[in-house]
Amino acid sequence: MSAFWTNRRRLLAGAGGLTAAASLGACANASVIGFDKGKRTLDCANQGEPLSLDPHKANGIWENNIIGNMFIGLTTENAAGEPVPGMAESWDVSEDGRTWTFHLRRATWSDGEACDAHDFEFALKRILNPETLSEYAAILYPIKNAEAINKGDMSYTNLGVRALDDLTLEIQLEHPAPYLPQLLKHYTAFPVPKHVVERLGADWIDPANCVVNGPYKLVRWWSNYVVHLERNAVFWDNDNVVLEHLYFYPATDVNAAARKVMSGEAGWSNRFPSNQVEELRRALPGFVRVAPYLLTNYFSFNMTKAPFNDARVRRALTMSLNREFLCEQIYRTGEQPAYSFVPPAIANYISNARYSWANVPLARRRADAVALLREAGYGPNNPLRFAFSHRNTSDNPRVAVVVQADWREIAPWVTVELRGVEAQVHYANLRSKNYDAGDGGWVADYNDAKQYLYLLETRTGPQNYPGYSNPEYDQLVHASDFEPNALRRAQIMMQAEQMVLDDAPICTSVFMNSTNLVHPDITGYEDNLEDIHRARWFGIRT
Structure with a gap:
C-alpha cells in the first residue's frame, strides 16, 4: 500500500470535537489536502457507505452522489x-x-x-x-x-x-x-x-470491470473506507471537466464529517450538525451552505400489524408530535414544521392539504390523542407499547429522543422503545416491513408532487413503507396521471394528499433544508432544491 493511501487511512481514523479538530488542521494538511488545487482533487465526506454502485441496485442519496x-x-x-x-x-x-x-x-x-x-x-x-x-x-x-x-x-x-x-x-x-x-x-x-453486463453479470460494477459514460470512472472501492473516481478522458465533454480525482468517504457521523472539513481532510461535506451551524460559520467562513430542499422527513407506521393497523393509534401519535420544537431546537437551520406531505417548494402545485388539527394547540391535541387511544382499547390495563426505529446518522438520534418524549407525554401507559440502526439496514427494514414505527425522509427524484404521492400507492411495493392500501387514493393518483390540465391535475393530487393526511399511514415531521460545508474556492457549486451537485460543473478559484 502506498504512503498516500496509508496516510488517508490514518487520518480517517482520527476523532475529537470540532474545536480540537481545528487545531489539528496544519498537521492534517501536511499529509492530505481535502481540496488540492494543484492536483485538482476533492475529498468528500459522503452521507453513507454505498451498498451498490449499480444504478439498478442503488436506492440512497449517498449512492446517487457517486453514481451521478x-x-x-x-x-x-x-x-x-x-x-x-x-x-x-x-x-x-x-x-x-x-x-x-x-x-x-x-x-x-x-x-x-x-x-x-x-x-x-x-x-x-x-x-x-x-x-x-x-x-x-x-x-x-x-x-x-x-x-x-x-x-x-x-x-x-x-x-x-x-x-x-x-x-x-x-x-x-x-x-x-x-x-x-x-x-x-x-x-x-x-x-x-x-456489452459488459451481458458478459460479466453482477461483476460488471467491480472497479476492474466497470465502464462508464460519465465524467468520472471508478478506480477503487474499499468498503467502509473510500470510493475513488478519476476523470474519464473519453467523456464527450471532458474538455470542460476540471477536477481530476474525487474521493468519497462514508460519513454517517455528521460531527466527524464537520471535523474532516475543519482539519482540511475534506473540501466538501454534504451534511453537517445543524445545531452547530453558528459555531461552524465562525470556524469556517464561507463554507456553510444552507438552502431550501425538496426533502420531507416523516415517520412510517407499519400498517400490516397491530397496533398500527388501527387508524386511531396512528392519528393519536401524529397529532402529538411537537414539530416546532424539532425545527427550533434540534435542526436550527430554518426548517419548517410539516403539516402536509408534499414540500411547499414543489413545482406547479399550490395545495391547501393539511392535517385537520394543524391549528389546534398541542395540549389539546394530546388530550384528543388520549381519547383516541382509549377508544382503540388502550389504557392503564392495556398499555400501548411499540418500538421506534431510527437511523444512526445526522441529527436523527437526537430527533428520536424528542419523538420518544412526545409520545410518552400522551399518557403514562404509552411506552416507546428506541432502536437505532445503520441507515442502509434501517431502510431495508422499512421496505421489508420489519419494524413497528420508523423514521425516514424522502428527497424528490424529480420536481413534481407525484414523486411523493406515488410512495403510498398500493402498487409501489417496497417503497410504500407503511404498506398503505386505499383504492380511493390509488384512483385519485391514477386520475391525476391522465389529466392534461395542470391546475385540475394539481387539484386531484391535493385530494389524494388530504386523504393520506386523514388516514395517517405516516406522521410528517419537518420540511428540511440542505446543509453542506463547501470549500469557498470551489466554483460552480450552486444551491438547488434537489441538493444535487455534480463535480463535472466544479472549478477552482485562483
Whole structure:
C-alpha cells in the first residue's frame, strides 16, 4: 500500500470535537489536502457507505452522489439542478404526450465502445425485469407496460422502449408525463454497458470491470473506507471537466464529517450538525451552505400489524408530535414544521392539504390523542407499547429522543422503545416491513408532487413503507396521471394528499433544508432544491 493511501487511512481514523479538530488542521494538511488545487482533487465526506454502485441496485442519496458522477442519462442536471440535455441532444414529443423520441449524441463508454440507444433500451428493460430485484423500479412505471413487466405479468420484451437506430430511442408512456425530462435524469434511467453486463453479470460494477459514460470512472472501492473516481478522458465533454480525482468517504457521523472539513481532510461535506451551524460559520467562513430542499422527513407506521393497523393509534401519535420544537431546537437551520406531505417548494402545485388539527394547540391535541387511544382499547390495563426505529446518522438520534418524549407525554401507559440502526439496514427494514414505527425522509427524484404521492400507492411495493392500501387514493393518483390540465391535475393530487393526511399511514415531521460545508474556492457549486451537485460543473478559484 502506498504512503498516500496509508496516510488517508490514518487520518480517517482520527476523532475529537470540532474545536480540537481545528487545531489539528496544519498537521492534517501536511499529509492530505481535502481540496488540492494543484492536483485538482476533492475529498468528500459522503452521507453513507454505498451498498451498490449499480444504478439498478442503488436506492440512497449517498449512492446517487457517486453514481451521478459516473453515468449520464438521456437528460442530466446543470449546476442549478435543472434538467438539461445529457446523452440526448434533443427530443420530440407526440401530440398526445405519450411518445417521446430522443436523438442521442455520439459518445463512448470508458473502454472506447459506443454508448448508444441500444444500451438505454437494454438498461430500462434490465431494471424493470423482476429478476433484477430493483427496489426503485416503480419510479419508471409511467413507461408503457413497465408495471406489468416489473410484477412478472408480462415479458420485459414488451416494454415501451426501443432503439430505432444507434442514435434514436423511442419511449412510449402509459399516460402523458410532462415531468419525463426530470425523471430521466434520475439514476434509475441511466444506461448500463450492454456489452459488459451481458458478459460479466453482477461483476460488471467491480472497479476492474466497470465502464462508464460519465465524467468520472471508478478506480477503487474499499468498503467502509473510500470510493475513488478519476476523470474519464473519453467523456464527450471532458474538455470542460476540471477536477481530476474525487474521493468519497462514508460519513454517517455528521460531527466527524464537520471535523474532516475543519482539519482540511475534506473540501466538501454534504451534511453537517445543524445545531452547530453558528459555531461552524465562525470556524469556517464561507463554507456553510444552507438552502431550501425538496426533502420531507416523516415517520412510517407499519400498517400490516397491530397496533398500527388501527387508524386511531396512528392519528393519536401524529397529532402529538411537537414539530416546532424539532425545527427550533434540534435542526436550527430554518426548517419548517410539516403539516402536509408534499414540500411547499414543489413545482406547479399550490395545495391547501393539511392535517385537520394543524391549528389546534398541542395540549389539546394530546388530550384528543388520549381519547383516541382509549377508544382503540388502550389504557392503564392495556398499555400501548411499540418500538421506534431510527437511523444512526445526522441529527436523527437526537430527533428520536424528542419523538420518544412526545409520545410518552400522551399518557403514562404509552411506552416507546428506541432502536437505532445503520441507515442502509434501517431502510431495508422499512421496505421489508420489519419494524413497528420508523423514521425516514424522502428527497424528490424529480420536481413534481407525484414523486411523493406515488410512495403510498398500493402498487409501489417496497417503497410504500407503511404498506398503505386505499383504492380511493390509488384512483385519485391514477386520475391525476391522465389529466392534461395542470391546475385540475394539481387539484386531484391535493385530494389524494388530504386523504393520506386523514388516514395517517405516516406522521410528517419537518420540511428540511440542505446543509453542506463547501470549500469557498470551489466554483460552480450552486444551491438547488434537489441538493444535487455534480463535480463535472466544479472549478477552482485562483
